[in-house]
Amino acid sequence: MSTIETRELNVYYGDEKVHALKNVEIKIEKNKVTALIGPSGCGKTTFLRSLNRLNELLGATTKGKVIIDGKDIYDGKEDVIQLRKRVGMVFQHPNPFPMSIYDNVAYGPRIHGVKKKELNGLVEESLRKAALWDEVKDRMQEIALKFSGGQQQRLCIARALAVNPEIILFDEPCSALDPVSTAKIEALLRELKHEYTIVIVTHNMQQAARVSDFTAFFLMGELIEFGETKELFERPRDKRTEDYITGRFG
Amino acid sequence: MTGNKKITEKLVMIGMYVAAFITVAALFTVVGYVYVKGIGAISLDFLLDYPYRLEFGGIFPQIVGTIYLAAVCLLFAVPLGVASAIYLSEYAPDNMITGTVRFFVECLAGIPSIVIGLFGLIFLVHYLGLGISLLSGGLTLGFMILPWTIRASEEAIKAVPGSYREASLALGASKWQTIRNVVLKNAYPGIISGILLGCGKAIGDTAIVLFTAGSGLEWFLPMAITDPVGSLTVYTYILATQAHTEAGILRAFGASLVLLTMFFMVTVTALYLRNRYVRRMSGW
Amino acid sequence: MGVLERVRIFKFWKMGESIKERLIEKLLFLLSLSSILIVFFIIVFMLKEGLPAFALGGEFFFGMTWHPATNQFGILILVLCTFIVGIGALVLATIIGIPTAVFLAEFSPEWLRNIIKPCVEMLVGIPSVVIGFFGLMVLVIFIRDTFGGWGESILAGWIILAIMTLPHVISISEDAIRAVPKAYKEASLALGATHLQTVTRVILPNARSGILASLILGMGNAVGETMAVLMVIGNPEIPFIPESVLEPVRVLTSTIVIEAAYMIWGSTHQHALIALGVVLFVIVALLNAITTVMIRKGMVK
Numbered sequence: 148m149s150t151i152e153t154r155e156l157n158v159y160y161g162d163e164k165v166h167a168l169k170n171v172e173i174k175i176e177k178n179k180v181t182a183l184i185g186p187s188g189c190g191k192t193t194f195l196r197s198l199n200r201l202n203e204l205l206g207a208t209t210k211g212k213v214i215i216d217g218k219d220i221y222d223g224k225e226d227v228i229q230l231r232k233r234v235g236m237v238f239q240h241p242n243p244f245p246m247s248i249y250d251n252v253a254y255g256p257r258i259h260g261v262k263k264k265e266l267n268g269l270v271e272e273s274l275r276k277a278a279l280w281d282e283v284k285d286r287m288q289e290i291a292l293k294f295s296g297g298q299q300q301r302l303c304i305a306r307a308l309a310v311n312p313e314i315i316l317f318d319e320p321c322s323a324l325d326p327v328s329t330a331k332i333e334a335l336l337r338e339l340k341h342e343y344t345i346v347i348v349t350h351n352m353q354q355a356a357r358v359s360d361f362t363a364f365f366l367m368g369e370l371i372e373f374g375e376t377k378e379l380f381e382r383p384r385d386k387r388t389e390d391y392i393t394g395r396f397g
Numbered sequence: 398m399t400g401n402k403k404i405t406e407k408l409v410m411i412g413m414y415v416a417a418f419i420t421v422a423a424l425f426t427v428v429g430y431v432y433v434k435g436i437g438a439i440s441l442d443f444l445l446d447y448p449y450r451l452e453f454g455g456i457f458p459q460i461v462g463t464i465y466l467a468a469v470c471l472l473f474a475v476p477l478g479v480a481s482a483i484y485l486s487e488y489a490p491d492n493m494i495t496g497t498v499r500f501f502v503e504c505l506a507g508i509p510s511i512v513i514g515l516f517g518l519i520f521l522v523h524y525l526g527l528g529i530s531l532l533s534g535g536l537t538l539g540f541m542i543l544p545w546t547i548r549a550s551e552e553a554i555k556a557v558p559g560s561y562r563e564a565s566l567a568l569g570a571s572k573w574q575t576i577r578n579v580v581l582k583n584a585y586p587g588i589i590s591g592i593l594l595g596c597g598k599a600i601g602d603t604a605i606v607l608f609t610a611g612s613g614l615e616w617f618l619p620m621a622i623t624d625p626v627g628s629l630t631v632y633t634y635i636l637a638t639q640a641h642t643e644a645g646i647l648r649a650f651g652a653s654l655v656l657l658t659m660f661f662m663v664t665v666t667a668l669y670l671r672n673r674y675v676r677r678m679s680g681w
Numbered sequence: 682m683g684v685l686e687r688v689r690i691f692k693f694w695k696m697g698e699s700i701k702e703r704l705i706e707k708l709l710f711l712l713s714l715s716s717i718l719i720v721f722f723i724i725v726f727m728l729k730e731g732l733p734a735f736a737l738g739g740e741f742f743f744g745m746t747w748h749p750a751t752n753q754f755g756i757l758i759l760v761l762c763t764f765i766v767g768i769g770a771l772v773l774a775t776i777i778g779i780p781t782a783v784f785l786a787e788f789s790p791e792w793l794r795n796i797i798k799p800c801v802e803m804l805v806g807i808p809s810v811v812i813g814f815f816g817l818m819v820l821v822i823f824i825r826d827t828f829g830g831w832g833e834s835i836l837a838g839w840i841i842l843a844i845m846t847l848p849h850v851i852s853i854s855e856d857a858i859r860a861v862p863k864a865y866k867e868a869s870l871a872l873g874a875t876h877l878q879t880v881t882r883v884i885l886p887n888a889r890s891g892i893l894a895s896l897i898l899g900m901g902n903a904v905g906e907t908m909a910v911l912m913v914i915g916n917p918e919i920p921f922i923p924e925s926v927l928e929p930v931r932v933l934t935s936t937i938v939i940e941a942a943y944m945i946w947g948s949t950h951q952h953a954l955i956a957l958g959v960v961l962f963v964i965v966a967l968l969n970a971i972t973t974v975m976i977r978k979g980m981v982k
Binding site for chain 2: 941
Binding site for chain 1: 558560561562563564565566567568569570571574578579582583
């Protein structure tokens with residue numbers, strides 16, 4: 148179980164031409180759902196991706212500290228592979244591999260050398276946790292791309308769970324889904340927080356209000372306000388937060 | 398719309414049908430002619446005998462030679478080409494240098510094979526003293542298809558969506574694990590299809606083989622990689638231009654038929670794989 | 682960003698990766714380096730070997746006589762004939778290829794397209810010696826019997842090369858036509874234009890650069906094509922400027938094939954042949970480069 152703490156976190160893209168995150172300091176609590184909200188381009192996805200160092204794929208430069216369980220993941224000693232094992236991620240668009248359901252879930256464990264005889268149990272457990280088991284248990288060998296968007300997204304959640312992470316990052320996981328699938332994923336999030344620390348980026352303020360315990364509001368790369376969701380939505384301290392949640396911009 | 402306009406439209410439509418028909422007819426005429434003329438030459442003796450006195454005997458060494466040449470060519474070009482493609486698309490930084498390299502590769506893909514054949518003749522055969530041989534021929538063919546292999550593999554690798562790579566990395570897979578298990582696993586039908594198309598080029602090439610591998614009429618199988626080797630293309634070329642008897646021309650047709658058949662088998666497999674690959678990538 | 686910072690970032694990229702990972706990257710790097718070196722080496726080697734012939738200067742580039750037996754190596758007529766054969770073939774290929782491309786992209790029913798398209802793809806790779814052989818046995822004899830002359834002629838070269846250029850022209854033009862945004866087409870149709878009017882007024886003008894690119898690429902292929910042309914154009918001992926399409930000609934590629942067999946090692950003749958190869962390479966590379974640039978530009982637009 149993990150807490151995440153950032154100190155003077157700054158992220159730049161393209162040789163410091165774009166300053167995407169400015170001095171972000173936040174403390175994310177374990178076994179809670181923390182929502183990141185804000186208008187497009189405010190840095191919330193950049194922040195999310197700095198937590199598992201996936202930003203580096205896009206050529207980002209990171210300064211400052213991200214401390215997970217008391218260890219700075221940017222101190223140069225952290226093994227990025229171990230980090231990503233501990234910090235799972237679910238993406239905006241469902242992106243299952245073009246393999247069978249089973250192989251998708253088993254992909255991570257296989258990479259990390261889980262023994263063959265343990266795989267079946269692990270796959271089933273992960274699919275159960277992702278509330279997908281009953282729908283796919285007879286179709287394990289079918290190719291994942293044939294399933295609906297919502298099922299694919301829950302498969303991606305199961306895939307992330309299978310490597311046994313402590314933290315799971317969700318990057319607008321419902322933006323490509325219909326309302327029924329969205330409701331299922333939200334219910335799932337409330338379930339999962341008992342075992343995992345969850346950080347979710349969302350465009351949808353109702354969603355943030357429904358699923359999260361804490362909410363962080365980002366604007367132009369800065370963390371404007373952070374606090375308990377109820378508090379933040381009912382009594383925002385900052386004028387800009389108020390403008391945003393009452394729909395005056397963004 | 399006036400009646401005149403309608404007639405023009407009709408005529409243009411007919412013109413397009415005719416053009417499309419001519420295209421298809423060109424293929425069927427050439428192929429059909431060769432098959433009709435060549436089928437009379439095909440017999441077990443023809444396929445399994447050795448040629449003698451210019452225009453007699455069979456083409457066994459030529460069939461085997463063509464396969465050997467393609468094999469040496471692929472052994473050289475495939476590892477280099479696929480590795481280069483992986484490096485260029487997955488590791489190399491996206492800067493001026495890779496851009497230039499890519500531009501050169503693209504230019505080289507268009508170099509006439511005759512120029513590469515000339516290079517093979519002068520550099521491999523003479524300077525390095527490899528002689529007219531299976532090795533010289535295979536390597537030179539390899540030079541020819543190398544840029545194609547790189548390009549086809551790169552295209553196949555690029556067609557694998559970036560979201561797969563992200564998903565794999567986010568699960569804690571290393572870069573190479575991601576490339577091997579996700580990128581290559583999805584790109585391989587495309588890569589193989591590109592390799593097969595290159596193989597078809599190698600099988601069908603005449604000029605390079607004529608310059609570097611042998612005179613076409615070899616009546617023996619190569620015992621070493623430094624021996625000269627016959628090929629169906631050069632055999633066809635020599636007989637077509639130098640034989641003046643019915644027997645010689647018939648054998649040239651027979652050899653063309655075998656050559657075309659080999660070529661079609663390779664190409665049809667390649668096109669089949671590519672179509673399957675395209676469908677898979679578009680989510681079927 | 683300071684140097685120290687850079688080093689730090691560089692480091693943790695590396696820290697996370699095991700030694701095996703780094704070895705694989707190094708290996709891939711070495712392999713791709715060697716394939717690029719091969720490419721460069723071929724070009725440099727050919728340039729260097731052709732140098733003695735290039736040193737002849739005007740005598741080489743503008744000389745009218747190519748006659749190795751008397752040490753005359755003027756390439757002008759060869760280049761001229763190469764273009765005569767190439768351009769004629771391209772015109773034929775255009776007349777048939779562009780309408781076929783339009784048909785495939787816009788008018789063909791799906792089932793017919795599924796027949797024509799594979800045929801076009803097959804035609805690309807048919808071994809040129811087979812097409813040349815067909816030309817020699819059918820076309821040359823037909824021309825001789827119908828129009829007189831030797832039969833081995835510019836005309837035969839045009840037709841054979843057109844068959845070989847056709848698939849390139851068709852594939853790239855079709856792609857260019859398909860790349861035109863659907864919205865343009867819909868807008869035109871909504872204004873009451875017929876499908877054909879839409880194609881000629883809206884789609885073709887927008888696909889212009891792609892279609893032109895396909896023609897230039899086709900030209901490159903025609904100029905570089907060797908065996909099929911060689912077998913049907915006659916190749917007179919001393920090249921001359923032809924006066925009719927029924928006369929035989931010599932082109933760059935056929936000269937290389939015919940004379941490489943008896944060139945004397947180390948002679949000016951050898952250097953001149955390599956120089957021919959370089960000239961050919963430069964022409965084709967230029968045409969290809971133009972095509973690449975045009976296709977890219979078309980895509981950006």
